[in-house]
Amino acid sequence: MNAEKPLSVVKSSVLALAMLATAPVFAAVTIDIDPAKPGAVINKNVYGQFAEHLGTGVYEGMWVGPKSNIPNTRGWRNDVVGALKELHVPLVRWPGGCFADVYHWRDGIGPQDKRPSNVHSNGSVEQINAVGTHEFFDLIDMLGADAYVNGNVGTGSVQEMSDWVEYMTSESGSPLARLRAQNGREKPFKVAYFGIGNELWGCGGNMKPDYYANLYSNYEAFLRAPAQSRPKMIASGGSGFDTTWTDVLSKELKGRTIGISVHQYTIAGATWEDKGAALGFKEGEWISILANTLKMDQLIKDHVAVLDKTDPEKKIGMMIDEWGTWYDDADKGARSALFQQNSLRDALVAALNFHIFHEHAERVPLTTIAQMVNVLQAMILTDKEKMVLTPTYYAFQMYVPFQDATSLPLAIKDNTRYTLGEVTIPGVSASAARAKDGKLYLALVNTDPHKPVDVAVNVAGTKVKGAVGRVLTAAAMDAHNSFQNPQAIKPAAFSARAAGGKLSINVPAKAVMVVALKE
Template identity: 70%
Template sequence: MSVVKSSVLTLAMLAAAPAFSAVTIDVDPAKPGAVINKNVYGQFAEHLGTGIYEGMWVGPGSKIPNVRGWRKDVVGALKELRVPLVRWPGGCFADEYHWKEGIGPRNKRPVKVNTNWGGVEESNAVGTHEFFDLAEMLGADTYVSGNLGTGSPQEMSEWIEYMTSDSKSTLAELRRKNGRAKPFKVDFFGVGNESWGCGGNMTPEYYVNLYNNYETFLKAPPQYRPKIVASGGHSTNKWTDVLSGGLKGRTVGISYHYYTIPTGNWDVKGAATGFPEAQWMSTLANALKIDTSIKENVAALEKNDPEKKISLLIDEWGTWYDVEKGTNAGFLFQQNTLRDAVVAALHFNIFHAHADRVTMTNIAQMVNVLQAMILTDKDQMLLTPTYHAYKMYVPFQDATSLPVALRDNVEYKVGATSIPGISASAARAKDGKLYLAIVNTNPNEASDVALNVAGQNVSGVSGQVLTAAAMDAHNTFKHKDAIKPAPFAAKAVDGKLSLKIPAKAVVVVAVDK
């Protein structure tokens, strides 16, 4: 990998003079759209590989600095992201997880085998209390996935009671005995995970009846009642169609999973680094197809739920490559490059465009697994390009989306495949500022972009850019800052504002009046 120093990046930081062939981005602040729910920037932590154990949890007796067992460095970095929501404990792991095995003294908890991920021992050291401790340290909402696959309505309802009851019931008293006096704040509760596959190989017709049965018994005091989520599909809108037409009760969302694979072949997915430009293109092209998937699923919701009571929740998404050589194949550890940051930003812009129906997404996963924010190696930690993309987009959390139109967009083409050269999104943030996000998908050529904000004179923009010389630029434990954001600013000339967006770049700026 070429180590890209920030001094090199400064070459791309300044605006160009207005270009005749510029792509024009039109933003209309007078026509605000839906609020971009902060939970669109949600995270996912599964009991998988070193995603939790070592990656985040080291135990209170570890020499690695920690707070009640959680790594100080990792928690600190995640707090900088303003993580709004964390989904736990899975994933496929959730449908073999029995919550009572994860409470009480840790040295007395049963050791199980994680049959889904690597066949390694699961100590149950991280359970309900530990998870909520992490969420509270992060200031994040919680999304708990219940065991539908190997559990029962009784087990699931008792977990809800244990977490949320403010009574003197035996389960509430057990929670108090285990160190938690007041109920936990369970914001969302999912009934199963991937019920079409690892969660039970069900049909949607069978699942919807099972869901309605389970959901009936998920009772909690009104002030502690979680929002209930149904486990949906992954490739078509069939699950969304069947579920939205047959769900009863308090359902607020149907999940949908979408992973981006360079080759489209699950057996040979493609490498995380050292890939050719053809796989840069195929990865981005496959990532952009989520827009069509969302539209198809939203169409099913519009048909069956015109009152918009049910949202589409993309609670697993991200890039999935062949695992790094020499690592446990069941741990799903992969390197994270500039390509991943571009994929993340393309997803964000698409999610913003569907903010009225897409109210939560959860990238897979937070640490050391798939498209992670953070990688660790024993006591070391580094931030990935995807982490930086998330941090750059923080202003879009709970911002009001604004209409964006692109005129004269350029085309990026490799062989017979082509995609738009520029992707953009705009919003009015809670701080009152107008923010603009721009992605240049072309890894070889910069693009001139003219900005037109209707009814407003713009004096300039200021923010950050994330780019590098190599398509697979990434951080290592020897070079932790090989790729990181750099300042980006531009001033209007004669009332016109033109930005030169570097090749393979993510840019997020505030627009100055």
């Protein structure tokens, strides 16, 4: 993992909602939805996850080993796996990140007590290689997810990567297939996606895009697999608003390549050296990080504009396989590399990005947030046997109905504006879709930390009778769950009835809401 400089104790949520319900309504917004004009399907992989061998993101956070006193299945923590299953995790990217380009897959097979250890390129964290190919696919099987495996270009070779793909996918009696069987797996693994390197412009090798384009073609040509188990290939692209890598690679990609990755992290501060605090921040850092994350929309537009020229048939997707918030290290790595707390603000950041991804569903079929456990904008935090779910976890849980749903166009009229100093952002963000269960879902975000808002909802061709769902909010901007108070913030039930054929939804201040509309 890496990134370039981007552009510029709490009461329970139920009590907070009770307080907010009596607060005056300051504005009215109208949302018009047209279900007769369906848009692109929101690929479930937009809600993908990322597990890198970094800090306690894998070891302790997820993997404790089969001999641990912490309840586990084949070494994976039962509490963490159970919680992740509630998110219907569609896809997991592994083993990195920057770790991918120092990872040698043969170090992670065979008897665990005989596997060599190595060090992550981001620091001095020793990786014991107890989690290798077989263990990763155990996790994939438990989650019912697809595997997105990232190969080593930086310190690897074409032969090494070719052998790994053959080891995972071969159905023949080849030496590598026999080795896989000796290690306990006769049938091939299902590798849905395979990434050729990671951040080759930085931690993956400090390469230029033209050089990597040639290298990529060489690697891709030798990654052979049976037709029925052939992974879809993803090229490692650029970072942020720089479209150079997207331009160069999209002109060269051939064969099984279905996407180019782009990485974009969001900070609250003005510079990468001053990213802002995860907790205890002032309102200025509340609005700045929301404003910065909304720039994801323009970032996607810039890359898609390049793809529209080089790939008019739209065969190449934009894979945002690292995104999320990144704050200053408050404890200087004392707990774990890139460990950070996660507050209500992060849940809003996640939801705003979901809405942007939905808007660009045709060109953005896959994203993976960084990361699943204990690293950056994590779903889950652990401390030995303890586990807490973060506000971002609840955002992902609330948006499960949007996986593989059909996006629906909507128009927001008379939207409010949230302003602080020289920064102004839209007060309300919304997204609508027809889910696989046939229901029409509406997601809402109120970015204003002070004022609730009334939202009038109109669905063309039908009279909406009401809405039922959940809302996530709290009294404090930095409301978060801790090991001492693990349920300080969680979603509360929400419902509203139409009156006189009209539906009005009161969205609390600083809130994320997802409801099913009763048609």
